[in-house]
Amino acid sequence: MSRFEPDDIYEYTGVVDVALSPDGERAAFVTSEYDPDEDRRRSSVFTVPTDGSRDPHRLTRASDASSPVWGPDGEKLGILAARERDVELTVGPQEEEAEDVDEDDAEDVGGDGSGDEGPKQQVWVYDLARGGDARxxxxxxxxxxAFDFGPDGDRVVFDARDPTDEQSDRLETRRDDGPIEIERLNHKANGVGWLDDVTSYLFVASVDTRESHRLDDAYGSGSFEALSGLQPAWGPDDRIAFVANYADDAEDSAVYDVHTIDPDGSNRERVTDGGRFCMNPTWSPDGDRLAFIARDPPMNWYRPAEVHVADGDGIRPVSDGLDRTVALSAGVSWTDDNTLLASIGDEGRTRLVRCHADGSPAERVFDAQGEDRTFGAADATPNGVVGTLTTADAPPDLYALDGLADARRLTDLNAGLVEEYDLPTHERVTFENGDGDEVEAITFLPPGFDRDDPEPHPTVALVHGGPMSYDTPGFDLTRAFFTNAGYVVTCVNYRGSTSYGGDFAERLRGSRGELETDDVVSGVDHLVERGWADPDRLFCTGFSYGGITSAHVAVREDRFAAIAPEHGIYDFYSNFGTDDNHLWHEDEFGLPWENVETYRDISSITRVDEIDTPMLITAGEEDWRCPPTQAEQLYLSVKKQDVPAKLVVYQDEHHNIGDPERAIPRIETLLEWFETHDPAVADDEA
Structure with a gap:
């Protein structure tokens, strides 16, 4: 079999979203593919029958597409797509005022004033019964x-920015290199850019005539509004649910409430009580109940987020007995008027759970998953369940889960890749950290690795971000590249990781560096003791919080041959206010000018004089989550001490490593840095 090289990324297809039709007979899913001509990721929507009788059908071909939503009768499928304007809107009589629009004034203005003149993401609807292109x-x-269908399928509710004429003029000035003027507290958001004062609203539009009206009382407000939006969900009783914070301190709070409103814009009501961070409202089939995911308290990300249900009897958590975090991004699905399906992190894997609106205990389902497979996207209706499953050596594919007992494979998206390349195997490894706690690492092994009679291998500690996340045994491109280059890759689910219960995660709250370093290093030492890892050829890297931890490893340990922090924060004091995480840091550590010593203690830059390990430090030029100035500070501080160091800044890039123009040079640079500072390679060359 061939070695899996960075350029082979173009052969990989991922699955990022799935939606099951109301009758359970078809699934729509979104793929992420890599375009070598444009050197970027492309997303497409496919449909496939859930009985496995036909291969998937690529529905979208003209542009990127995402967010499939089925109409209530299953005959319509809506998507979001940024494609050239529908010809039906460009032919025939036009509005009179369109004749007087100057071409220079007609260009679209992006939300951050960036001047992107390409097509904007719009709602397009396929009539699957009649066939043909989307409208x-x-x-x-x-x-x-975002959008959702109304209960009759003849209307949609959607979330869109609606600038006034004055605001549009200011955005035009921004685009023409004018000053960026901001008075709101939250002034930037990663992936969005500099924020502005434009308000987003819910609108209701006719699918037939396209006529729409704005719901003036359903508008975006809150600290995360630029990233999360309003998340509209239209119920069977003709009420629309959405999330927003309408308190006076909305910009300085993590609270998000669930609200409902009539489609004519009247009778807005707040469902929740102003004390939770709520996301993803979803109506029960009969419309009597609302389910949503919430965290209480709202800013403590270490505590498990839970499924909640609101009805005439009040609001109650229905997954709290599991002591596991529900995936905020996945949402919940009703399978009947009392039963919901959700995804949780459970000891280093993602699995499905069944929750009950009446308060009966939640239970884990689909035991056939085993410990080696992990779920990605999933969806359910009263007529079925679909989801993606993956293992270390099998990229994600879509499955129909009959009765939550058996899995029927519906796709084979990476058959060529699996047949041609050596993909890693894995083993779950448990060990004790310095405090005597049991910690788990998922360790990925290179081709030909003999577990019974191992040869010590160069080993990479690949530290996950978050920290409120977790590594799983699922397929991952970075792990595959490293193992194919001959490395053992160990992914430690250190204290602070979710999926092992709230107490395990919350041990990290209020500290940085010491606990994570202990867990990562203890995991590496365990592999050395087993004869898997070569003690002279140890390396460490991580992205985001993994970069933060990698820098802390560098100031506390000297056993690694090279370390590569990627897109991290190294001076929390100077970073405050330059990223989009001030609420999180204030909640956990207080304000920096009131807690100077705390901020110095959690910052690796404070002990930078103890670093003597060669450092590769990377950043994104437009990363507002972990700003590039942090990488500059660490690089210069290390370089001043004559420690071998290299700074790599990816231009026009935010907090992202996925696009091929970024992903390929990233892994090549990491491999080159580790090889350069690998003593065994140096000995061979000598």
């Missing part, structure tokens, strides 16, 4: 972020 339903100058 454009919305035509918003700044695009649409």
């Amino acid at each position: 454009q339903i919305t035509d918003r100058d700044e695009g649409v972020r």
Whole structure:
């Protein structure tokens, strides 16, 4: 078999979203593919029958597409797509005022004033019964972020920015290199850019006529609004649910409430009580109950997020007995009027759980998953369940889960890749850290590795971000590249990781560096003791919080041959206010000017004089989560001490490593840095 090289990324297809039709007979899913001509990721929507009788059908071909939503009768499928304007909107009589628009004034203005003149993301609807191409339903100058069908399928509710004429003029000035003027507290958001004062609203549009009206009382407000949006969900009783924070301190709070409103914009009601961070509202089939995911307290990300249900009897958590975090991004699905399906992190894997609106204990389901497979996207209706499953050596594919007992494979998206390349195997490894706690690492092994009679291998400690996340045994491109280059890769689910219970995660709250370093190093030492890892050829890297931890490893340990912090924060004091995480840091550590010593203690830069390990430090030029100035500070501080160091800044890049123009040079640079400072390679060359 061939070695899996960075350029082979173009052969990989991922699955990022799935939606099951109301009758359970078809699934729509979104793929992420890599375009070598444009050197970027492309997303497409496919449909496939859940009985496995036909291969998947690529539904979208003209542009990137995402967010499939089925109409209530299953005959319509809506998507979000940024494609050329529907010809039906460009032919025939036009509005009179369109004749007087100057071409220079007609260009779209992006939400951050970036001047992107390409098509904006709009709602497009396929009539699957009649066939043919999708029909454009919305035509918003700044695009649409989310939508849902009404109970009869003849209307959609959507979330869109709606600048006034004065605001549009200011955004135009920004685009023309004018000053960026901001008075709101939250002034930037990663992946969005500099924020502005434009308000987003819910709109209701007719699928037939495209006519729409704005719901003036359903508008975006809250500290995370630029990233999370309003998340509209239209119920069977003709009420629309959405999330927002309408308190006076909304910009300085992590609270998000669930609200409901009539489709004519009247009778807005707050469902929740202003004390939770709520996301993903979903109506029960009969419309009597609302389910949503919530964290209480709202800013403590270490505590498990839980499924909640609101009805005439009040609001109650229905997954709290599991002591596991529910995936905020996955949402919940009703399988009947009392039963919901959700995804949780459970000891280093993602699995499905069944929750009950009446308060009966939640239970784990689909035991056939085993410990080696992990779920990705999933969806359910009263007529079925679909989800993606993956293992270390099998990229994700879509499955129909009959009765939550058996899995029927519906796709084979990476058959060529699996047949041609040596993909890693894995083993779950447990060990004791310095405090005597049991910690788990998922360790990925290179081709030909003999577990019974191992040869010590160069080993990479690959530290996950978050920290409130977890590594799983699922397929991962970075792990595959490293193992194919001959490395053992160990992914330690250190204290602070979710999926092992709230107490395990919350041990990290209020500290940085010491606990994670202890866990990562203890995991590496365990592999050395087993004869898997060569003690002279140890390396460490991680992205985001993994970069933060990698830098802390560098100031506390000298056993690694080279370390590569990627997109991290190294001076929390100077970082405050330059990223989009000030609420989190204030909640956990207080304000920096009131807690100077705390901020110095959690920052690796404070002990930078103890670093003597060669350091590769990377950043994104437009990363507002972990700003590039942090990488500059660490690089210069290390370089001043004559420690071998290299700074890599990816231009026009935010907190991201996924696009091929970023992913390929990233892994090549990491491999080159480790090889350069590998003593065994140096000995061979000598």
